Amino acid sequence: MLSRSLRSLVVPIVLASMVLTAQEPQAPRKLNLVIVEGEGAINNVKLRTARETIVQVEDENHKPVAGAVVVFLLPGNGPGGTFVNGSKSATIVADSNGRAVMPRVQLNSTGGKFEIKVHASHQGLEADASIAQSTVAAGGLSTGAIIGIVAAVAAAGAVAAVVATRSKGSSSTPPPVPTPPSVSGTIGGAGSGIVIGPPH
Numbered sequence: 313m314l315s316r317s318l319r320s321l322v323v324p325i326v327l328a329s330m331v332l333t334a335q336e337p338q339a340p341r342k343l344n345l346v347i348v349e350g351e352g353a354i355n356n357v358k359l360r361t362a363r364e365t366i367v368q369v370e371d372e373n374h375k376p377v378a379g380a381v382v383v384f385l386l387p388g389n390g391p392g393g394t395f396v397n398g399s400k401s402a403t404i405v406a407d408s409n410g411r412a413v414m415p416r417v418q419l420n421s422t423g424g425k426f427e428i429k430v431h432a433s434h435q436g437l438e439a440d441a442s443i444a445q446s447t448v449a450a451g452g453l454s455t456g457a458i459i460g461i462v463a464a465v466a467a468a469g470a471v472a473a474v475v476a477t478r479s480k481g482s483s484s485t486p487p488p489v490p491t492p493p494s495v496s497g498t499i500g501g502a503g504s505g506i507v508i509g510p511p512h
Contacts (some may be wrong), residue, residue, distance in 0.1 A: 352444060380405070380432050388424045394420075395415050
């Protein structure tokens, strides 16, 4: 009697354990780092902050790996900068979508190209990637100067279009020069002898 009741308790527990084990996701066998945002970004030194950079950690089946540890490493010198805490590296844990957003960067004043190194690790697996970005030095053209150049180019194009339109269908002889209007009258009052009239 006791063994039968014990069996009736053990069997459901074993079956439930088997169902739960089958539903658990398998551990990844490989990690991949996908650059979601930030590749090829051009940062402006005047703004002193870099564009947002996001990576996604995936397994061999391109499924997100939540909880992966992602390290972002900025260049030691040259173009680049530091994170807001003054460090060159930042560690982020990937969210439920396997994504890690790099913390805000304070750019230095050096313009040029640089690379951000990214390292991901999870359950003994690792993956690496590089994100290429560049910084425009503050000595570049201002927004006002760029707008002025664009306006000047547009105005020159409009003038060229008008000239081209007027020259269509005209002969090779230049258009006649208009003659000034004739003016008649006397300068200096009566008896001065100076008279203005049409040319002879």
